[in-house]
Amino acid sequence: MGRFTFRLPDIGEGIAEAEIVAWHVKVGDTVKEDGRLADLMTDKATVEMESPVAGKVLEVAGEVGDVIAIGSPLVVLETADEVAEEALAPAPKAPVVEERIEVETPDASDVEDAAAAVEEEEKPSPVDPSDQLRFQGRGLGEGPVAPPPQPSVPRPPTPSPEGEGERRARGHAKVLASPAVRARAKELGIDLADIRSAEGGRLRHADLDAFLSYGGGKGYAPAGVPGRDETIKVVGLRRRIAENMAASKRNIPHFAYVEECDVTDLEKLRADLNANRGERPKLTLLPLLIVALCRALPKFPMLNARYDDEANEVTRHGSVHLGMATMTPAGLMVPVIRDAQAGNLWQLAAEILRLSEAAREGKAKSEELSGSTFTLTSLGPLGGIASTPVINRPEVAILAPNRIVERPMFVPDGMGGERIEKRKTMNLSISCDHRVVDGYDAASFVQEVKRLLETPVLLLAD
Numbered sequence: 001m002g003r004f005t006f007r008l009p010d011i012g013e014g015i016a017e018a019e020i021v022a023w024h025v026k027v028g029d030t031v032k033e034d035g036r037l038a039d040l041m042t043d044k045a046t047v048e049m050e051s052p053v054a055g056k057v058l059e060v061a062g063e064v065g066d067v068i069a070i071g072s073p074l075v076v077l078e079t080a081d082e083v084a085e086e087a088l089a090p091a092p093k094a095p096v097v098e099e100r101i102e103v104e105t106p107d108a109s110d111v112e113d114a115a116a117a118v119e120e121e122e123k124p125s126p127v128d129p130s131d132q133l134r135f136q137g138r139g140l141g142e143g144p145v146a147p148p149p150q151p152s153v154p155r156p157p158t159p160s161p162e163g164e165g166e167r168r169a170r171g172h173a174k175v176l177a178s179p180a181v182r183a184r185a186k187e188l189g190i191d192l193a194d195i196r197s198a199e200g201g202r203l204r205h206a207d208l209d210a211f212l213s214y215g216g217g218k219g220y221a222p223a224g225v226p227g228r229d230e231t232i233k234v235v236g237l238r239r240r241i242a243e244n245m246a247a248s249k250r251n252i253p254h255f256a257y258v259e260e261c262d263v264t265d266l267e268k269l270r271a272d273l274n275a276n277r278g279e280r281p282k283l284t285l286l287p288l289l290i291v292a293l294c295r296a297l298p299k300f301p302m303l304n305a306r307y308d309d310e311a312n313e314v315t316r317h318g319s320v321h322l323g324m325a326t327m328t329p330a331g332l333m334v335p336v337i338r339d340a341q342a343g344n345l346w347q348l349a350a351e352i353l354r355l356s357e358a359a360r361e362g363k364a365k366s367e368e369l370s371g372s373t374f375t376l377t378s379l380g381p382l383g384g385i386a387s388t389p390v391i392n393r394p395e396v397a398i399l400a401p402n403r404i405v406e407r408p409m410f411v412p413d414g415m416g417g418e419r420i421e422k423r424k425t426m427n428l429s430i431s432c433d434h435r436v437v438d439g440y441d442a443a444s445f446v447q448e449v450k451r452l453l454e455t456p457v458l459l460l461a462d
Helices: 164-170 179-188 205-213 236-251 264-275 285-299 345-361 439-454
Strands: 002-007 017-023 036-042 045-050 055-060 067-069 073-079 254-262 305-308 313-316 322-328 331-333 374-377 397-401 405-412 418-433
Touching (some): 036 073, 036 236, 179 205, 254 439, 264 285, 264 418, 285 322, 285 345, 285 374, 285 397, 322 345, 397 439, 418 439
Parallel strands (some): 322 374
Antiparallel strands (some): 017 036, 036 045, 055 073, 254 418, 305 313, 322 331, 397 418, 405 418
């Protein structure tokens, strides 16, 4: 028998450590060659680690959420033969963004195994809804609240945490209930195995009433009824997001500015372009916004910049590497359109689609998730009327287009007067780093973007 120590290999240029986000093995497991050992997070990408040899797991490096250095032992295996560690240098798979969270769930409590007692038939008694909402709890500055004085008043039914198949297998033999309760449950189509007694013993009609009042096991509960508490460990991408956002708000003095734009003509142009797009991707509002940003930023270079607060240096960038805040199943990610100023509307639309899909499917490369110089964040139809986005540090500005709404506006009537007309409007919300960007510059920049959006022919002019 041999002992093989699998050390965390070099998984990227400049990466010194990685965070454990998931284990696929535990001590005592047998793993095959090329079997999955663990997933580690670095640079917002998850890297799968595979075993170079087959063997039995003797030791693991730590728990989910722990950070280990490159070259440190990850797993110790017992192998059939001696294996030289230097002879095996496994290369990690391509980064896969895959967030996993650990949820602590309570163990299922067993129902007492006893013979069902026959009792006199009970009559269903109506349940006072106000009594159903009396729970034990603790108020602000108060002691424990006494439980309801009536023993027959049910607490909210506790759904069984065990699986559906396990509940069915348990059957009615282990459920204590009178023949009358069983008959009523059968008429209502309720499986008694799905119900917990409020008193921890025999099921009563009051338990059936409470079960029906709280949704009959279909996941519904009236307002004010608390659900089960969960403890979620913040690891992987979610922890990176938390750390980055906290650092941004802690270190950057944000200020916000909001301006309204009339996008009626812009939306008409977009509709006309989509009607004649042929095989090209459909245009959303984002490519038009990006073109406007790329035309405005050269006039305000201090906004297309990155601030190194340790070196106290600001780097103004000649190219626009545009970050797009994208919601994915794993959390918020910011894929980057390199040299956005060089693309036309259709090229930008195709790149937006490619990067968004790559981020959501976990296929974005690490270089596609870093190096942005200005970020655009949009919630689309959920964009609200205004927002104060958090700056993507070390950038110095972030722009959020808000929801498009229709409202009456005064417009020129062509004869020197004005008329009321229904127009489409959208607010532009920008957050800036006040250490680098002055309010006048931010307002002037947004006004330039507004001018381009309200005169959309300028977006197509060379």
